[in-house]
Amino acid sequence: MTLEISGLCSDYGSKKILKDVSIAPVAGGEFVGLIGPNASGKSTLFKSIAGAVKATDGVISLDGRDLRRASRGQRSKVVAYMPQSYGCNAVLTVFECVLLALKQMTGWRVKQDDLQRVSNVLHALGLSHLADRGISKLSGGQAQMVSVAQTLVREPRLVLLDEPTSALDLHHQLSILSTIRAFMRNRNMIVIAALHDLNLAAQFCDRLVLIKEGEVLADGKPEKVLALKEIDETYRVMTNLEKTSRDTLYVDARLSA
């Protein structure tokens, strides 16, 4: 399975956001981190891939299939997008919300297998204890993890996660990203996650794509991308890339003078 994105352009009316975005082909089982400062176009790239924003030019192809020509329904069978804002006031339990996310693509007849899939994903994400809780009665972090469960339960070919750990404590940041990585590797899915925390990006991603003002500045292995001078210029900070005693990368950052 391969995702290809090349020459992608998107705008909001007269405001051009994505300018000729191309990334190297992404293979099944690859976890790509999308990094870049606020307002650089990360969400717009996700929305353009998912079809929520209409790309004006370029190629988005999954397994040779042109997603730009696919209907929204066809596209949403293979692509799942978790937006930055989530939450729901419906009078539904966590279990029902995740089941709803699964069934919205396949019709409403619920089979035993569907219930098992919902239970499995809640268990994998450590959310089984919340299954019967009302969806509107969750903390911010719990709601974010349920949103991840709703995205993964469909087991789409391509998962786009917009800042999946922004509301999570340190333990849950690590556990959710570990679970997502194991889940997608087992199923040969592609995951692209927007991450502001460069240390999490370094630890969990196979590859990083750095985006600034709607253009791709770098695309490669974390140790290569995080060592580039473009990181400092883009984020307007000074960084040192270090290796910890556990051999993981660590970005030591401070404000530039």
Ligand SMILES: Nc1ncnc2c1ncn2[C@@H]1O[C@H](COP(=O)(O)OP(=O)(O)OP(=O)(O)O)[C@@H](O)[C@H]1O
């Ligand atoms: N619906 C919209 N209409 C007009 N402009 C928009 C709209 N949504 C986003 N923008 C603009 O597009 C640009 C890119 O926004 P986008 O949300 O893609 O950035 P981002 O990299 O995801 O940012 P952040 O890290 O802050 O979430 C910004 O200048 C933003 O103001």
